[in-house]
Amino acid sequence: MMFAKVFFANLSLLIALAYLFNLGYKYIFQHASVRVKYALTVAVFIIAGWLTMVFGSKMAGTALVDMRFVPLIIAILVMPNPYWIAFIGVGIGAGRLFIDYDPHSWMAALSMGVIGLVGTALNIWLRKLRWRFIWKSALVVVVVNLLYSINSTVIMCVSDTMDAYEYWREIGGYALPIRMVFSGLLVFIIRDFQKEQIRVDELRTMNMLLRRQTRELRQAKREVEEKARELLLASKYKSEFLANMSHELKTPLNSIILLSQFIRDNDDERYEGDEVRYADLIHGAGNDLLQLINDILDLSKVEAGKMDIVFEPVSSHDLVQMLHQQFMPIADQNKVSFELDIAPNVPASLQTDALRVNQILRNLLVNAFKFTEEGTVRLAVRLEGGAPSIEPGPQGRRRILNWNPATWVRPAARPIAPQRVAFTVHDTGIGIEPEKQKVIFEAFQQEDGAINRKYGGTGLGLSISLQLARLLGGTLTLKSEKGKGSSFTLHIPVRPPVQTD
Incomplete structure (x- = not known):
């Protein structure tokens, strides 16, 4: 019952620390660089191991019962760089020397360093396997717990604190299954925090992209509106120019057509045959040009919205x-x-x-x-x-044209x-x-x-x-x-x- 209380206290401490780290990552460190985030993560793992030892319980005078290895299990499963896992193991082990400074503490610190090296190798090996996370986490929990229990047994025997049988009868037989259950539970709690962090990062990245796209769309909209205003103004100037030029051209052109018609008609027979023929050509070309000018004038009026x-x-x-x-x-x-x-x-x-x-x-x-x-x-x-359509039928009756009885309603x-x-x-x-x-x-x-x-x-x-x-x-x-x-x-x-x- 004592082991369950200690481990439950350690578990609660680790969950609270993970929650605080999740809040800090979400609201405080979201704009920090990748190196800063990485350094903070390593520091939190080491501090978590220290805190579990501080709230641990001593057994047999020198043996400290706690869950200091659990942060190392989390690191093996989530750390992208395997070599930092060994550093975390050594860092957690060094914290044991701050509690007691004796040969037993040195052996416990060395034990955590060994577990950190094994965790590094385990991380490298798991990267090559295409297993689901549940199987990887189960393997890591079992291996690290067994390794920690074996190291604890060796330390107790070497330090002459108690023999292996006595250790497993009084401590190990109870502590190992409780540690495995609690560490497995914490793994999945941390996994849920990690998924939330991934979702937060994805949402933040998506929001950044959406804001950038929104700015680009607004800029493109302003450019399109500016181009539309320029095109509208250019179309207005073009229509006004065509309308003005058409009116300016029609006045001399009408004079040419009228004079060429006088020469072509030749009422007083003052002109020769070639002159009359040339006047006829001028008159026809003038009429064609007048028709073209009228068409351009009509088109410009329609485009300018001035057609009555x-x-x-x-x-x-x-x-x-x-x-x-x-x-x-x-x-x-x-x-x-x-x-x-x-x-x-x-x-x-x-x-x-x-x-x-x-x-x-x-x-x-x-x-x-x-x-x-x-x-x-x-x-x-x-x-x-x-x-x-309805028209009168025979005898004054009205009949419906094109009436189809099949479709009539x-x-x-x-x-x-x-x-x-x-x-x-x-x-x-x-x-x-x-x-x-x-x-x-x-x-x-x-x-x-x-x-x-x-x-x-x-x-x-x-x-x-x-x-x-x-x-x-x-x-x-x-x-x-x-x-x-x-x-x-x-x-x-x-x-x-x-x-x-």
Whole structure:
């Protein structure tokens, strides 16, 4: 019972010391260097061995019963440098001389030095084994306890304090199993402290990395915001420059076009044939340049957000008929058929901007006639979404068009999509490669350089049309196959989109 009390007191002391060391490591020594932490760890192991001897109990006059070897067991299991284990054993043994200074104390100090050397060898050997920690710790606990008990037996016999049989009958037989149980328990308590320290170190390292990444992200965010402001300012200056230059260029260009038209018309027959032909070339080139300037001006307005959109009632049939009349001469000149197809359910009136819709459709039709050398260009108009159309049936009854009994439900249960009108310009021209169909909607882009050389153009028409379609609350889509023609569809709502703040 006496041994259990002494060992329990030693165990409690070691646990308290380990807890205090854990607190100091977590809150005081966390910013210390690796060497300082290592030196403190070695010092704590040695001091722990000294304290167990101070609170030990003397038996047979000179034999000191304690658990001084337990810090050495912990060191064998956790120390990364094996040679410090021998130093810890010698350090703990030297503390025995401060309690008693006699031959028995010298032999006890020498015994701890021997156990430290054995622990060093055991640490080196365990590093080569791929055992679990529980098996390594069990082996170390058994080996060190047996070795300490054997050394104690030898010391008692050499010092003539008691013989081996008497020692094991009165001390060793009781002390060895209690030491093994208590030292094993302490090993796993210290192991738990070590895991907590590892977790603290990992969390601290992770926090440092996260703080560094946060600083880098904030710096990158500031740089991106600064670049965005610079790009926004540059875009604003570019748009203003394009708008100003377009206006400045249009004034002299209109004079050139007007004067060349006077010479070309030659009403008073003052000019010769070559002069009239040259004036005609100047007039055509001037009109092309004017169209380019107008396109650039429109693009700059859209990018700057200064494009005015006016929603007003527009006759869908008048809009389409006017386009048909405007492009019929071009169709006759190119010997291409121009067809018009208006679905009967298309509403007679739309709430939209007639000028911008006309501009989009004109761009689409110009491209269709430009890239169609033979075949047909067709402008089709149809209604999309909304409730099913209803028209009078026989004997005044109403009937639903395109009604399918298998899919029909009550109107209150069916969500009604917003109604849109789709204007489709279909041609039988050269078509567009699938991988090029997104590129052509970018400014100054065409399918390839050969098309630009053969057919001309600046590549602005589709980009402007797409931007205008979005301003109208609609979209512009494309279906095309190389060599079989293209279909551009403008989808615009019957009613203007609701503006929200």
